[in-house]
Amino acid sequence: MLNMTRADSLRNQWTIPGSFGSGAIALITGFVVFLAPDTAWALQSHGPPEGLYAHQMAHILLAISMAVLAYWLEINSYTKERGWRLIQLSFLLFLLWNLVAFSGHFVEIRITPDLIEGQRGGWDQRIIIEGDFLTLAYYFLKLDHLVAVPAILCLFLGIRNLYKQTLIKVVRDK
């Protein structure tokens, strides 16, 4: 304000505040909508496969994010420390798990339900494998926890290692 020129002061004088401008736009839009009505396609129905697609896309997004994060840790030299290396391994395993889960969902909708016998959710359930790859893949892809658990374990171990190293540093600094 100390060095404000005459032009600046005039500009400030004639500037419409933001809130007022937004209000004006909303008001004009309202008038246009209510005074000039027309056919509107407000809602669109979403069928059953959309949930699965959204879920699969979420898997892809998570996989990409895990890959990016692992890459970032690498290029920023975080992996010199054991803790961060374990965390990076955790992300890579989560990346793998995403691929497994994505593939599992992909295969699951392509096999017929009559290939599985026994009470649903029971311990006596069996799967009939007739030499086709899809059924075999389904069986193994259902064992996704063999990847997910090590992934979360690596994250846990990585954070625990970082905590211990930090504790040593803090104590040394003190």
Add this chain to the structure above:
Amino acid sequence: MTGYYSLAPVLFSDVIGSSLMIVISFGAVWYASRLKKAEPSNLMWMYLLVLSAAMAGFSISRSVGHLVKHLLLFTGHSYIWECFRPYTGAINSIAFIGVASVTFFFPKVQRINARILSDKMALEKATQDIKLLNHNLEALVEKRTRQLSLSEKKYRGIFEGSMDMIFVLDDQLSFEDINPSGLATLGYDSPSELVGTVSLAEIFFNTSDYEEFIRDLSVSGSIKDRECRIREKSGLEVLILLSVTGTMSDAVKQKSYVGIAKDVTARIRMERQLQQADRLASLGQTAAGVAHELNTPLGIILGYTQLLLRGCNVQDGSHGDLEIIQKQTKNCKRIVQDLLKFSRDSQTKKSYVDLIECFNEVISLLGHQFEKEGVIVKTSFEPDLPKIFADGEKLEQVLVNLMVNAKQAISGNGTIAVTAKIDQEHQGILISVSDNGCGMSPKTAEKIFDPFFTTKPVGVGTGLGLSVSYGIVQAHGGRIEVESKEGVGTTFTVLLPLPDESEQNVEDMQTQAAKE
């Protein structure tokens, strides 16, 4: 590979895996929170806490869904599961997106953290540098202060301990500081008496000398070894060799002067005494020669005059003439004898004498006469003065001469002070005769011991009294000095040496033998 395969391993891994996922993910959150607590300023730990929390959320959403599914199906509530199933899938999808969103923040967080860490490191480095500088500065200041203190102490020691007078004058040539030796030279007790109150002009004996000094100082900027006559506090004259240098102070941009002065009064006096002694010695030789040459014819004249007087009748006209010749010849003989005494060519009969006894005799003889004329004689003799090996009669003559001179210097009432004490410094007996008479000029004082030099009117004195005293004192291995100030008074000082121990022992033995 064809056949029936149990799905129990799949179910088992699903239940156990889901449970482990929840437990381990919460373990990760717990450690991440501990990590955050251990180092709160590290943004990466905050990120890891958020990430592990997101992972825990993902694990719960997924694993709880799986466990609930198995529980519901196992208990035969498949219809409930069918209702619940879309929700778990949606929640799972949201959890995936949540975790992904958190991971995409990593680069940003990493950059901010890197900035924070670099700033922190820079701050720590700056703090360390400041601490180091501060410590170094403190050490440096301490070292410099110590050096300054030592230097100050050293120069203060030189200043205080110097035997010569050292002083500082301000731009008005008034005393700013002076060392103890300077105070002693000028006769002051403390610097406060002098500093800021007395100027150099006031201590100069002559204004003309001071003006010449200032003129030369302003022309050349400094003066080296100038012989100056200055005045003590008591008014006594002191001869000094004065060196003064003008300096400009950087701090206050003011001119000041540093001076060093050496008291050469004693040296100059000694030189003058030596010159005088040389002069008087050569005069003495001449006087002795003349006296010896005159003594014989005077003796003959006196002898023949006395022979003629014996054979001459009193009524005879020439009798009176012969008596005049005899009287004048005796006068001449006395002068010749005085000259011989002055030239130390007269015989002395030395023995151990008690000075106080000798002096008391003289004082009782003269004191009464002097008191009649308004002159008081004060005595101060140190008790137990040792006997000295001297000619008592001649020392009495010296005291008489000095007291008579003192009396003649006093017009009207006055005081003559006679003192005798042991002077440890010069290993002798110091006798002084002071008067508060008219005093004399330095020029007169220089010639006072010269034979036939007198300030008295013609016929009143021969000018041989002090010369004879000088000769007697010299003959006793002593010395006689005079200090005088016009209008104040005169002090004659006689220093006679103390007897040797060997001489003392011999005398004691002789005394003992005489008693036996």
